Amino acid sequence: MGSLRGKVAFVTGGSRGIGLAIARALVLEGAQVAITGKSDAHLSAARPLIEAEGPASVETLKADVRRYEDVERALAAVVARFGGLDIVINNAGVGIFANVVDMSPEQWSEVIDTNLTGVFHVCHAAIPHLRRRGGGTIINISSLAGKNSFTTAAAYCASKAGLNAFSEALMQEVRYDNIRVSYVMPGSVATEFAGGDEAKGADWKTAPEDVAEVVRDLLQQNPRSLASRVELRPSKPRK
Ligand SMILES: NC(=O)c1ccc[n+]([C@@H]2O[C@H](COP(=O)([O-])OP(=O)(O)OC[C@H]3O[C@@H](n4cnc5c(N)ncnc54)[C@H](OP(=O)(O)O)[C@@H]3O)[C@@H](O)[C@H]2O)c1
Numbered sequence: 001m002g003s004l005r006g007k008v009a010f011v012t013g014g015s016r017g018i019g020l021a022i023a024r025a026l027v028l029e030g031a032q033v034a035i036t037g038k039s040d041a042h043l044s045a046a047r048p049l050i051e052a053e054g055p056a057s058v059e060t061l062k063a064d065v066r067r068y069e070d071v072e073r074a075l076a077a078v079v080a081r082f083g084g085l086d087i088v089i090n091n092a093g094v095g096i097f098a099n100v101v102d103m104s105p106e107q108w109s110e111v112i113d114t115n116l117t118g119v120f121h122v123c124h125a126a127i128p129h130l131r132r133r134g135g136g137t138i139i140n141i142s143s144l145a146g147k148n149s150f151t152t153a154a155a156y157c158a159s160k161a162g163l164n165a166f167s168e169a170l171m172q173e174v175r176y177d178n179i180r181v182s183y184v185m186p187g188s189v190a191t192e193f194a195g196g197d198e199a200k201g202a203d204w205k206t207a208p209e210d211v212a213e214v215v216r217d218l219l220q221q222n223p224r225s226l227a228s229r230v231e232l233r234p235s236k237p238r239k
Helices: 017-028 040-051 068-082 105-132 154-177 208-219
Strands: 008-011 032-037 058-062 087-090 136-141 179-186 229-232
Touching: 008 017, 008 068, 017 032, 017 040, 017 087, 017 208, 032 040, 032 068, 040 058, 058 068, 068 105, 087 105, 105 136, 105 154, 105 179, 136 154, 136 208, 154 179, 154 229, 179 208, 208 229
Parallel strands: 008 032, 008 087, 032 058, 087 136, 136 179, 179 229
Antiparallel strands: none
16 A cells, blocks of 8 residues: 655645545645635635644645646646645536526536546646656546436536546556556535535435545555546435
8 A cells, every 4th residue: 555645636626525525635644735726715714624634734726627727827836835746636526407408508618617628637737747756646536427317417427428538548648657547436425516505414425535535545556456447326325
């Protein structure tokens, strides 16, 4: 099992929900962690929660994954502060749910640009930094919606199905550079995603910490083998 102590991790959408749980888990393991988000208030609120997990350094960066210049600037700031980059967690994502006929082109773009193009932006800018370290790990947070389509979710399901294909192609592109690419497909997770309210009978759902545990285990896997795709579902979903 590889130690994460001193490794440098970049977690998009690390200010809330699953990304926040991942950032906390990585600091607990001794990694230095930078998180991104759109809202300054959410980033400020997240910082003490992450710092409370351990003495490792934490950086918060306002950066919208839809904007390539934001992503490039954020990654450059991380490398300048920590001296390099080892781990990239592409977690930032949005869900807008409506039938295709009712969905505006702007809503479609928001979902695809965040969940799919945003991951391209981060990987495109991060891979040269990982190569300079001699390798690293990229973990993309997808969704079971990427393989199980349902009504009102055409944009979301398409974004995550695209992310799955992107992740598999990228995995094959960079594996001989010692860059490991995996994607995790959670089912329902108790967060505020898409306006969800975790207080309302969400006890059957997976917790953000459960996704973080999978991410931590992937990062600590023996490098001889690669768990490139993980499906994580609630054990007993609501019937
Ligand atoms: N919750 C579920 O049931 C579930 C299930 C399967 C997969 N997932 C996936 O898991 C990931 C995290 O979901 P979550 O439930 O933790 O969501 P969440 O609680 O809504 O948190 C989303 C995070 O992403 C950030 N974000 C959104 N758009 C962004 C952008 N354009 N640029 C940078 N950051 C952005 C948010 O920052 P701000 O606070 O600044 O907006 C926030 O930190 C998503 O990719 C989602 O598709 C979720």
